[in-house]
Amino acid sequence: MAEHRRVEMAEALALGPGWRHACHVLLYAPDPRMLFGRIPQRYAVLMQMRFDGRLGFPGGFVDAQDASLEDGLNRELREELGEAASAFRVERADYRSSHAAGRPRVVAHFYAKGLTLEQLEAVEAGAPRAKDHGLEVLGLVRVPLYALRDGVGGLPAFLENSFIGAAREQLLEALQDLGLVAPDLLSSLKTPAGH
Amino acid sequence: MAEHRRVEMAEALALGPGWRHACHVLLYAPDPRMLFGRIPQRYAVLMQMRFDGRLGFPGGFVDAQDASLEDGLNRELREELGEAASAFRVERADYRSSHAAGRPRVVAHFYAKGLTLEQLEAVEAGAPRAKDHGLEVLGLVRVPLYALRDGVGGLPAFLENSFIGAAREQLLEALQDLGLVAPDLLSSLKTPAGH
Numbered sequence: 001m002a003e004h005r006r007v008e009m010a011e012a013l014a015l016g017p018g019w020r021h022a023c024h025v026l027l028y029a030p031d032p033r034m035l036f037g038r039i040p041q042r043y044a045v046l047m048q049m050r051f052d053g054r055l056g057f058p059g060g061f062v063d064a065q066d067a068s069l070e071d072g073l074n075r076e077l078r079e080e081l082g083e084a085a086s087a088f089r090v091e092r093a094d095y096r097s098s099h100a101a102g103r104p105r106v107v108a109h110f111y112a113k114g115l116t117l118e119q120l121e122a123v124e125a126g127a128p129r130a131k132d133h134g135l136e137v138l139g140l141v142r143v144p145l146y147a148l149r150d151g152v153g154g155l156p157a158f159l160e161n162s163f164i165g166a167a168r169e170q171l172l173e174a175l176q177d178l179g180l181v182a183p184d185l186l187s188s189l190k191t192p193a194g195h
Numbered sequence: 196m197a198e199h200r201r202v203e204m205a206e207a208l209a210l211g212p213g214w215r216h217a218c219h220v221l222l223y224a225p226d227p228r229m230l231f232g233r234i235p236q237r238y239a240v241l242m243q244m245r246f247d248g249r250l251g252f253p254g255g256f257v258d259a260q261d262a263s264l265e266d267g268l269n270r271e272l273r274e275e276l277g278e279a280a281s282a283f284r285v286e287r288a289d290y291r292s293s294h295a296a297g298r299p300r301v302v303a304h305f306y307a308k309g310l311t312l313e314q315l316e317a318v319e320a321g322a323p324r325a326k327d328h329g330l331e332v333l334g335l336v337r338v339p340l341y342a343l344r345d346g347v348g349g350l351p352a353f354l355e356n357s358f359i360g361a362a363r364e365q366l367l368e369a370l371q372d373l374g375l376v377a378p379d380l381l382s383s384l385k386t387p388a389g390h
Binding site (some may be wrong): 031033035036041044049051052053054055121124125128129133134135136138139140141142143144148153154155156157158159160161162 | 226228230231236239244246247248249250316319320323324328329330331333334335336337338339343348349350351352353354355356357
């Protein structure tokens with residue numbers, strides 16, 4: 001999934017049977033706390049460490065038995081996150097974008113779902129007891145949405161980790177479009193200094 | 196902490212008052228499960244995503260009030276991991292190595308502690324309720340100790356993430372010295388192909 005291009009949902013749904021569909025979701029909730037008493041956390045945004053050592057979003061492949069993309073996504077969420085994922089349902093209204101990759105033929109649909117902080121904390125608390133924990137999922141992590149004084153620690157350093165497929169682009173798009181980070185932090189990321 | 200050199204514990208303890216001491220621990224437990232029904236997990240090994248977007252081990256700075264390095268480490272573990280960390284105590288016998296860095300002057304002491312899988316799972320289950328969760332600690336992750344068929348996914352890809360200070364070296368040393376991964380996987384990592 002190193003090479004991927006953005007496609008519209010209609011185009012994605014018209015792809016032939018040789019294509020597999022995957023759905024992933026960014027779960028987020030407002031977080032009023034301050035790091036070190038002075039850095040606003042703004043939101044809690046969840047990603048997960050995957051079995052392959054890379055960061056990605058909860059979700060997975062849609063099966064032929066799933067009645068819809070969203071049915072497949074919500075089924076995967078219960079397997080990966082446990083019962084707390086039954087307290088909400090990711091719907092087509094939460095859909096954001098699709099990316100297609102050629103080898104193997106996978107089209108990845110991306111969603112973002114706003115939760116209450118209590119719902120998100122229940123997901124974190126229950127995830128270690130989920131079916132896939134310690135196997136396909138190695139742990140949930142929150143995304144730092146700030147930059148520390150050195151300008152690197154926080155979101156910039158986080159983005160230097162290993163990501164699966166389009167996950168890094170999906171994260172940045174969602175942070176911008178949903179207004180989850182300060183605009184000046186995002187614009188500073190677009191002109192990388194150290195690369 | 197980009198530049199760091201290995202020092203003996205006695206040398207580290209003789210460093211002047213301008214040096215701060217930090218202690219971190221690798222917690223591990225045997226895990227008999229198989230990923231995808233065929234890849235042995237071998238052990239569950241814990242690291243954490245830190246507030247600065249980098250992976251590291253649980254632990255932190257030793258305070259003047261701490262009676263010993265290990266007292267400081269165990270206090271930090273309760274703050275970062277919650278009450279489940281009270282079920283065990285990391286001792287001097289679990290000490291493995293020290294690394295010193297110049298700017299700022301920090302000497303980082305590293306420990307490894309074997310737990311039962313039940314103790315480690317209790318740490319994972321309780322960590323989201325710990326004092327530092329969502330602030331200094333963004334989540335616990337297990338380290339994949341295998342390589343997938345492509346030779347990259349798993350431990351090799353995990354090692355491409357961002358690590359704080361000496362954490363990556365500490366991880367590799369402990370995996371080798373404690374025999375937590377297959378020897379042929381470690382030797383393949385020492386001759387990187389893609390770099």
